[in-house]
Amino acid sequence: MRIGVDGRELAGGVRTGIGRYLVEVLRAASHAGLECLVYGDARTRLPVTLPGVSLHRLNAGLTLWVDQVGLPRRLVQDRIAVFLSPYFKGPLCAPCPVVVTVHDLMFIRYPGRRRPLYDLVMTSLARVYAGRAAAVITDSEYSKRSIVAMLGVSDAKVTVIPVALGAEFKPEPLTDAVRLQYGIVPPYILSVGNFLPHKNVPRLIQAYAGLGRELKDTHQLVLAGGKREHRNDHECLAARLGVADRVLFPGFIDDENLPAIYSGCALFILPSLEEGFGLPALEAMACGAPVVASNRAAIPEVVGDAAVLFDPESVSSIAEAMTMALSQQDVRERMRRQGFARAGAFTLERTAGRVVALLREVGLRR
Numbered sequence: 189m190r191i192g193v194d195g196r197e198l199a200g201g202v203r204t205g206i207g208r209y210l211v212e213v214l215r216a217a218s219h220a221g222l223e224c225l226v227y228g229d230a231r232t233r234l235p236v237t238l239p240g241v242s243l244h245r246l247n248a249g250l251t252l253w254v255d256q257v258g259l260p261r262r263l264v265q266d267r268i269a270v271f272l273s274p275y276f277k278g279p280l281c282a283p284c285p286v287v288v289t290v291h292d293l294m295f296i297r298y299p300g301r302r303r304p305l306y307d308l309v310m311t312s313l314a315r316v317y318a319g320r321a322a323a324v325i326t327d328s329e330y331s332k333r334s335i336v337a338m339l340g341v342s343d344a345k346v347t348v349i350p351v352a353l354g355a356e357f358k359p360e361p362l363t364d365a366v367r368l369q370y371g372i373v374p375p376y377i378l379s380v381g382n383f384l385p386h387k388n389v390p391r392l393i394q395a396y397a398g399l400g401r402e403l404k405d406t407h408q409l410v411l412a413g414g415k416r417e418h419r420n421d422h423e424c425l426a427a428r429l430g431v432a433d434r435v436l437f438p439g440f441i442d443d444e445n446l447p448a449i450y451s452g453c454a455l456f457i458l459p460s461l462e463e464g465f466g467l468p469a470l471e472a473m474a475c476g477a478p479v480v481a482s483n484r485a486a487i488p489e490v491v492g493d494a495a496v497l498f499d500p501e502s503v504s505s506i507a508e509a510m511t512m513a514l515s516q517q518d519v520r521e522r523m524r525r526q527g528f529a530r531a532g533a534f535t536l537e538r539t540a541g542r543v544v545a546l547l548r549e550v551g552l553r554r
Contacts, residue, residue: 199231212352270551285322292464362452395506450475473527
C-alpha cells in the first residue's frame with residue numbers, strides 16, 4: 189500500500205510538535221513495510237532516512253491552490269491509496285480517502301482572545317474538512333470531546349491516538365560542551381516550547397521570581413525554544429522582576445541535544461493554559477526529569493499521576509508546586525520513578541503504530 193503524507197511542516201527540522209508527530213508516523217510506516225510518499229515544498233527536509241519513505245516536492249504556488257489542485261493531481265499520478273494530513277485541513281476532492289489530524293482547536297478558540305468573525309469562518313472550514321475526511325485523528329480524549337461538540341463530527345469518526353514518544357528520549361549525560369553551548373548553569377528549572385500566550389510564560393517567570401531566595405539563587409530558569417521576536421516581552425518582565433540574570437533564553441535546542449537538556453534539569457515545568465496533548469512533559473519524563481504541570485486541558489490525561497499539578501492561572505500555585513518539588517528530594521525521586529513508568533506506556537503500538545494501522549484500514553475500504 190502506498191501512503192501519502194503532507195510533510196510541509198518538516199521545513200527546518202522537527203522543532204514543532206507536528207513535526208515530531210510526522211517523524212514518528214513515518215518511522216512506524218517504514219517499520220510496517222509500507223511505502224510512504226512525503227509531499228513537501230522547497231524548504232522541506234526529511235530529518236531521518238527510512239526505508240520506503242521518500243520526499244516529493246510540490247510545485248510552488250498559493251497554499252490554497254496547492255492544497256486543492258496541485259496536491260490532488262499528484263495523488264492521482266502517484267496512485268496513493270490513502271492520504272494523511274497532520275493538520276485539520278486536507279484536499280476536498282482527493283482521489284483517495286483523506287485522514288485529517290486535529291491536534292486541538294486553538295486555531296478556533298485561542299485562550300483569552302476574542303475573534304468572532306475569524307472563529308466563525310475557521311469553524312465553518314474545519315467542519316467542512318472534518319466532514320469530508322474519511323477519519324479524524326486527535327491526540328487526547330479532551331480534544332475529541334471538543335471536536336465532537338464544536339465541529340459536529342460523529343463520535344465514531346474521531347479516533348484518539350496519543351502522540352508518539354521518540355526513542356531518542358531517554359536519559360543522556362549533560363556534557364560540558366552542550367551546557368556551555370547554550371549557557372546553562374546547573375541546577376536549573378526547564379521549560380520547552382514556544383512563547384505564544386497559551387504557554388503562560390509570564391506567570392512562570394513571576395512564579396520563579398517569587399521563589400524563596402535560596403531556591404532562586406541556586407536554580408537557573410531555562411526557557412528553551414521560541415522565536416526571538418516573541419520573547420522580548422518576557423525578557424523585559426524578567427528584568428522588571430529583578431531576575432534577568434537568572435532567566436536564560438537559549439533559543440531552539442538542537443534535536444540531538446534535547447534529551448541531554450531534559451536529563452540534566454532539576455525540574456521540568458509545563459505551565460500551559462491549553463494543550464491538545466503536552467508532549468514536552470512526556471519527553472522530560474522519559475529522560476528522567478521530575479515534572480510539575482498545569483491541571484488544564486489534556487495535560488492531566490497525559491501525565492497521569494506522575495506529575496505534580498498546579499493551577500496555571502495562579503502564580504502562587506505555580507510557585508508552590510516548584511518549591512515543593514525542589515525542596516523535597518523524596519518527592520523528586522518518586523516523580524522520576526513514576527515518570528519513567530508513565531512514559532514507558534506510550535509505546536509504538538499505542539501511538540504512531542495505531543496511526544499507520546488506521547491508515548491501512550481506511551485505505552483498504554476503497
